[in-house]
Amino acid sequence: MPALERLRGLRVVADPAALDAARWRGDDVTVLRFAPDDALGLGASSVDVDDEHAIVEPETGFVGAWLPIDAVVAHLEWRLPTERPTLAQGAVAGVPAKLWLPTDGDALLVAAAAYADELAERVR
């Protein structure tokens, strides 16, 4: 498995509608929508979100690696969603993780950095 690299971006918790309309700035930003009110903008350096009480924090607490989907499926006990692009969330090899599935190609395996070593040992 490729090394899990630290991911950098902005984490935003805000009203869902405001988050829907958020304007992210940065290099090749990929927005992972963890929940209706919670998103991680990978590569984002700033964000405009129309919610004065939004929580916007620099985020370095996640790691990730691009993998062929087949390499990940072997470690799932749940079925991947069929729609693309999408974010799937669940246990990968027993470790809480997320999978960003773009329109085509490899999947981005994302996990909290606290799980990185264990995940790398299990998904080899």
Place this chain on the structure above:
Amino acid sequence: MDGRLVAFEPSDSVAVAVVRAGEAPASGGTLCLAGDCGNCLAQVDGVAYVRTCQAAARPGLQVVRHPVLEMPPLPAVPALDITATPAARAIEVRRAAMDVAVIGGGASGIAAAAAAERAGKTVVVLDAAAGVEVVAIYAGPTVIARTPSGMLHVDAEEIVVATGAAEIQPVCPGSRLSGLVTARAAEALHAAGVGLGTAVAVGSPPVGVPANAVGGTLVRFEGDGGRVRAVVTADPLTGAETTTPADTVILGLGLAPRDVLARMAGALPLTVVGDAAEAMPLPPPPTEGIVCPCFGVTVEDLGGAWARGFTELELLKRSSRAGLGPCQGGACLPHVRAWIAARTGVVPEPFTARPASRQITIAEAAADTYVDVFRRTPLHDEHLALGARMDRFGGWWRPWHYGDAIAEYWAVREGVSIGDVSTLGKLVVSGPDVVELLERLYPCNVADIRPGRSRYALLLNERGHVMDDGMILRESDTRFVLSFTSGGAANAEMWLRDWIEVWGLRAHVLDRTMSLGAINVTGPLAKTLLMRAGLADPPRFLGHVHAHVAGVPCHVMRLSFTGEAAFELHHPVDRSVELWRALLDLGHDLGIRPHGLQALFGLRLEKGHVIVGMDTELDTTPRRLGMDWAVRMDKPWFIGRAALERTAKLPDHRRWVGFTMDGPAPTEGSPIWSGREIVGNVTGSWHSPLMGHAVMLGWLRRSPFPDLVEIDGREAVVSPTPFYDPEGHRARA
């Protein structure tokens, strides 16, 4: 076998090879050679309880017969390091998704499979005779099978059980002799060319096996040296007994449906076909002898259990253990049912079947499962490099000590020390209704906490029981940071989100636990160290500021869990190593050293600080902890208030208190005695290097609460807490 060479033919099972050699695979009993009984169990290649009739003989196989009267010994394994990462999985698991899983490869199973295939369905046949033993059926439905190459998990839309029928075992005196075989076993042995000597058949004779058939009712077997020499039968009309000499007695006593898997499936979509679906007559009720060969349960034992009131099949099973052994009722169930029916006039339904239906190893059971994942802080490798002994606590790997917990303790009490508290729960809450939210959630006042200040708080549930504790830190009018115990952050986040939704409040929540590292800088020289690191104006007690420390952006919180001045530095996880190393470098001449959990627990114990989850129970209230001061009953409403108000009027016989005692610290969890009665238990224990005696925290559960108790055989004194610096001068210094 047992250290001797045993020859075998290519198609032999271990059991057949052993019988061919003139021996018995176990200490006796009727061999079925079909995997239904426990009479051929032996240790094979180090694994005990293997059904040798289902294990193929091969060169080099090591077979050790089980002891006659005792359980086989557990395999010797080297001492385990429970703190080590578990070994990689050794048992492969294959998964398959099929429309139909047919269990059993006999005529009815093959017919069912063919019918399903004709209907265009995908089918798998799981046949024990081909080495694929189904051991469990779970909801899903999922069928779990053991195969020669590992475990097989089949997700099937439909399951067909075609497992056939098992032969009835004899229950009479002498049934544990060797030389007894069922009719089918005799056929198999004969077909394999195994000589049976003088063979006598009782009941339905085997097909094609030379044997002297004797009539009458089976009475007993006679033998010597553990081997059968004769069978005694009785004329059903006159009762006259006939003794017939025999080297082998072949028993055709009837069949019972092999339905354990069908019973295990419960309401799952499942069809039973063939003999497994047949309602077959029970054997005559047994009157004497061993009913359950696995555990040696006799007819007399059943009678004793019945006399004690265990007059239902499930109760009789639990009381006598008949049916709980390795064969899971394969041998005894028909007899026990018949025995009950003779007493009640009603044939009881077979007892519940649960996975696994056959013995499997722990490795097979655990195949394809993962141990709970334990998180690592960003400083994990730093701890290892410093020689820390790591242990799991609150869902995290944490340093227990760095080789000298006492030196770590003194570094905190007299100098400066750093500890990794990255594991603490850290939530950010923000919104116009956030004060209202927190006032409702916490039993302390929140609105009067000024920005830049903080307050310790308990978190209660509706029953007034302590769920967690931590700090409330106000950053602005509408934004707070909340801290929780290491194991409590996830629950706390759900708790907040649930109530926000229930109450319809406008507040956002973000769990930063795994995004922020945290280092606790504590000791009388902590402030000196932080000023060296660039913190020009450290906050005063219960204050907090955002500032750079050693160039790292930190949220600096002044509080104390150790009893000394302490500053928690919350910072981005990608900067933790940099900050940790900088603090160690800058504090080198101050004698800085890191402290682990062992020292931390001792330090907090001297201060009498509670650790929720370790000291508390599910129904611990603030009153029981002696922490009424953390609850403002003058607030009009908060979660748990009504329960606290109601129970405050009731006597309470539990208190969490301090104890002191000379000598070494007793084991945590030790019982607390008053006279001849256990009145509580120790939750925290530490021999204080500073005070020179043991200090403890623990529960008293009998009132009036005694002043003197006995712990670990020694007198202990109930003592007020904190044991150390009760006025809190050092923490505020």
